[in-house]
Amino acid sequence: MLQAVPSTSELAELVETTNQIRGGIETVVTGRSEIVGITVAVLLAEGHLLLEDVPGVGKTTLAKALARTIDCSVGRIQFTPDLLPSDLTGVNIYRSQTHEFEFRPGPLFAHIVIGDEINRASPKTQSALLECMQETQATVDGSTYPLPRPFLVIATQNPVEMEGTYPLPEAQRDRFMARLTVGYPSLDAELDMLDLQETSDPLAALRPVTDAAQVARHVNTARRLYAAPGIKRYVIDLVTATREDQGLRLGASPRASIQLLRAAKALAAMSGRDHVLPDDVQQLAEPVLAHRLIASTEARLSGRSTSDVVQDIVARIPLPSSSAVPRERRASG
Numbered sequence: 001m002l003q004a005v006p007s008t009s010e011l012a013e014l015v016e017t018t019n020q021i022r023g024g025i026e027t028v029v030t031g032r033s034e035i036v037g038i039t040v041a042v043l044l045a046e047g048h049l050l051l052e053d054v055p056g057v058g059k060t061t062l063a064k065a066l067a068r069t070i071d072c073s074v075g076r077i078q079f080t081p082d083l084l085p086s087d088l089t090g091v092n093i094y095r096s097q098t099h100e101f102e103f104r105p106g107p108l109f110a111h112i113v114i115g116d117e118i119n120r121a122s123p124k125t126q127s128a129l130l131e132c133m134q135e136t137q138a139t140v141d142g143s144t145y146p147l148p149r150p151f152l153v154i155a156t157q158n159p160v161e162m163e164g165t166y167p168l169p170e171a172q173r174d175r176f177m178a179r180l181t182v183g184y185p186s187l188d189a190e191l192d193m194l195d196l197q198e199t200s201d202p203l204a205a206l207r208p209v210t211d212a213a214q215v216a217r218h219v220n221t222a223r224r225l226y227a228a229p230g231i232k233r234y235v236i237d238l239v240t241a242t243r244e245d246q247g248l249r250l251g252a253s254p255r256a257s258i259q260l261l262r263a264a265k266a267l268a269a270m271s272g273r274d275h276v277l278p279d280d281v282q283q284l285a286e287p288v289l290a291h292r293l294i295a296s297t298e299a300r301l302s303g304r305s306t307s308d309v310v311q312d313i314v315a316r317i318p319l320p321s322s323s324a325v326p327r328e329r330r331a332s333g
Helices: 008-026 034-044 059-068 085-089 128-135 187-197 214-223 229-244 256-270 278-292 297-303 304-316 327-331
Strands: 049-052 076-080 090-095 100-105 112-116 137-140 145-146 152-157 178-180 248-250
Touching: 008 034, 008 059, 008 214, 008 256, 034 059, 034 152, 034 256, 034 278, 049 059, 049 327, 059 112, 059 152, 085 090, 085 128, 085 137, 090 137, 100 214, 112 214, 128 137, 137 229, 178 278, 214 256, 229 256, 229 278, 229 304, 256 278, 278 304
Parallel strands: 049 152, 049 178, 076 112, 112 152
Antiparallel strands: 090 100, 137 145
16 A cells, blocks of 8 residues: 655655755865755665765865764775775674673764775675665675665765776666765855864764654655656656667666656655655656666767766657646545
């Protein structure tokens, strides 16, 4: 049985909380309101976020700022070439007093896990994240341990061309709901940054505005938003187009369809709506789809990136004609 769409009070509470989270982050990360909004949407959609760019542009600061706005457990992992999978998931320690093994959980057993420079670790260590990100559990020495909910991995990575990096496997990239490129700030934003951090660290002054239990309620609220059949078909049309485009060697998976719709619901909820619009899907198409795709040789030689291909697909796929749904149909969802 389908759950009813969220009430007005539920949506109002969600909007207030997410506005407070965004406001807190933007006191630290200036001039990037769209990136901050998508970051919070990924949190509400219970996905995982990949932040990619050159060092020093604020990837880790954005991840830390989100973690500080929520009163929950936070794990921090600095990925290095000598990191082992057990350094992430934890180990069993033998206790001579009891003659038994005791499990000591690793930093993955937290609500928010910050993985810094994820692609500096070996593929073997990176693969330790796969089960955790997809199934919200970790298996150590044959025993399975559940991870806390909500569970969010925010990983940063440097461009693959930089020294000492390993490309993430396709299966692992597919686990991330969205990839964001932080980019260099504008002149005004960088001036504001100098003013803010000239004598103090604004991150140290950031205080929680919500907790894990409230975030979990908002996750459930966002999941219950109504998506019209035309919206769902639009999502499928976009994803299918990536599998047929001549500029791509690998298209998006069915997981991408699910995550695009969930992220669109979260973005709509943050706007106070109980239903998804095509604009929500369009805004998220590039961050949700581009990192899952592999460009063809011809596309790479011509200088077209997967982001360019997604933008072209969004421009040519027609919008759903039935995006406007009567209120009574939405209320019965």
